[in-house]
Amino acid sequence: MIAVVDVCSGNLRSVERALAKAGGEVVVTRDADVVRRADKIVVPGQGAFGMFMRGLVERGLGDAVREAITSGRPFLGICLGMQVLFDDSEEQGPCPGLGVVPGRVVRIVPTGPEIKVPHIGWNRVVQRGVVQGGNEPLLAGVPDGAHVYFDHSYHAVPVDPSLVALTSDHGIPITAAIRRDNLFACQFHPEKSQAVGLTILRNFVERA
Secondary structure, eight states: OEEEEOOSOSOHHHHHHHHHHTTOOEEEEOOHHHHHHOSEEEEOOOSOHHHHHHHHHHTTHHHHHHHHHHHTOOEEEETHHHHTTEEEESTTSSEEOOOSEEEEEEEOOOSSTTOOSSEEEEEEOEEOGGGTTTTOGGGTTOOTTOEEEEEESEEEEESSGGGEEEEEESSSEEEEEEEETTEEEESSOGGGSHHHHHHHHHHHHHHO
């Protein structure tokens, strides 16, 4: 069973449908005990960092997510679901995150008039570090340089740059995905990224 964590942040049904289309047995839940029993966990998210974290903490979901990651179960974070893994965010803050991955979430600073914030739309991602050479199960069948869909104003900066799996260029380098052991998280939206995104989700269902 794949638990999709519901923090009332929107876009849950798109993620649920995409995972089901990829062959997953999916349950959308706000129940921490369901998350603890799940075989795999997905945390999608849209909206503001502080409100999202408050929803996680008030429902006990933050602890359940930490426990799931520590236990070694496959974990996928999407957009805000990636950002909250870090120590803190400048958005609505500084605001503390889950502290699973050392680092900060900072606002994208435009480097020129052509750089728009929020960063919305399709952008190319480049493979880095441990995923280079075709060793990443979730990127099987995804070509280096593939285009995926973004919608964000803040980006994650890990303390350990070796955790960066994918980068994108939006005037500055953007951490598009991270990988650490059983944890894979992406800033872009695979559920909105058409064939490339569905491939990533299918790989999570079948290979993670």
